[in-house]
Amino acid sequence: MDRALSWLLGGRRPLASHLLLAPASLWLIFLLVIPAGGLILLSFATNGPYGAIVWEFGLHNYARAFDPKYLPVLIRTIIFAGATTITCLVLGYPVAYYLSFRAGRWRNALLVGLMVPFWSSCLVAYYSWMIVLGKEGLLNTALIRFGFLSEPIGFLYTPFSILLGLVYFYLPFTVLPLYASLDKVPRSVVEAAYDLGANRWKAFWKVTLPLSMPGVVAGCILTFIPCLGDFLTVEILGGPRYYLLGNLISNQFMMAQDWPFGSALTCLLLAGLVGGLWLYQRWEKA
């Protein structure tokens, strides 16, 4: 079998290796390259009568995107994405640490437990949160029953409910890379730190944490980036004053019927992300 594979992939028969790569390449071409190309093309087109697309090309959509009225939306989005990432990291690191160092034979069960919410649609999860957070919801009822509150608080449609939804949904994105990299920390190195006189805290601070940094970075990137484009959370759990970039874009396609402008906004977001990741990689190599 191994011989067969190396024969297939070997330099003598490049055709075979192309064939083996074909499914993945086709997948990428049809589901990434072509749609992205279409999006870029559309971003230069013009919005016609009743939102018909007119193929007259120009930079007008990009010029519009730099209107200062969109700046608060961008800042708000970065704040929400940043707050989500930090909260996920603070909550996720201990979880990942426990899973990797302490969970023992429960580890796999706990990992599955972490993944379970992921198998259901986040729509279902968000509607459940609405039931919990509502004025007549579980949380308010409990707080009133135990005398912490006299009147229900409107938790829903506030920055709190948005952040809660985002953290709830993106937490596994932070925990899994953290777990993977903590799991790779050689236990012998940590023990060596103890042998050299470090206490628990110092060993963690000087050895475990630095060695888990790749996981921290990966977890943060995997949380921050999808957060920047999230629109569903605000749509369901957010109010009108917490409009994010994702809502701005989805609104161009749905309500404003201005697909070229929506495409330009999407392209700018993508360019910002790719540029940011590129800079990060350069910085990391340096």
Add this chain to the structure above:
Amino acid sequence: MADPVSRRSFLKAAVLAPLLPSLLAACRRADDKKVVNFFNWSNYIGKDTLPGFTKRTGVEVRYDLFADEDEMFAKLRAGAKGYDLVVIGDYLIPRFRALNLSEPVPTAALKNFNNISSRFRRPVYDPEEGSVPYMWGTTGIAYNKKKLKKAPTSWWDLWDPKYKDRVSMLDNVRDSIGVALLMLGIPPTTRDPEDFRKVREHLIKQKPLVKQYSSSSYLNSLVSGEIDLAMTWSGDLFQTARENPDLDYVIPKEGTHLWVDCLTLLRGSRHREDTLRLIDYLLEPEVAAANANSVRYASPNEKALKFVDPVLLNDPRVYPKGAMMKNLRLNAVLDPEQSELWNQTWADVKVA
């Protein structure tokens, strides 16, 4: 290492392979079955309406739902295929024509089209009568009788700071901009940018009071007490009031628009004949009345009115009378330029 493909599974595949074409053919035959693909608002048809049609004609109706008109429009525009019939708001009819999404219903050929009340014949939005009025209703204010000391009477009540965080507004260009223009006394056919600046400011001024811009989930918020006042569509509120009898509906004293939702034939329909049969069926007086009784919107079908539940028929909130009826106006028909101004203004309000 075991062979990745065992001999047995290879044989199985070899035996099954010739069956594939006949399987595909079966699928194709299934598609030739008599069906109509109907795309409609959620909660917008009587329970027995479609089964009645299938029972009589043997034509199956595949019924698909949307909860948001913009979403429906975006979906059809993006080229969603396979729908034959859709219910759309009056203001969308010129737009569907312009974008070549719909084709005119041959209303002259329908047996029951003359049941439509003269009020809804040759409407401004569709003078050629290529669409069939399905239901009509009004946009007004929903409120919770128990939570409000005084019932709202005016659109300005939705701008009252004492209701901060208890208000929701429809997330819909036609209603939000239309009502704002009405409140400011600006004719809806304006194309003056200054007017739209005023509208934008007017709506932005209200924004700090608004808990939700929503066209469907606000109904749950009303039931659960999350909000106490909402801009709403008449029948939606009457349906919701079944769950919470404290909810009531008022047509503001400034008046409002009367809108008509229409059955529209989609271009490229592959089941034209049966779709027209379905439309004709929906126009039958008894069917239209039972349907209207269930969704609690008003029926544009004159002949159906005598079968409509008298409680609904005599309810001025459902079928406004006299002076109130005069206060209602149809949506203005907008050209692409005006429609773009409306869209942009609402988009700016949401960004602000």
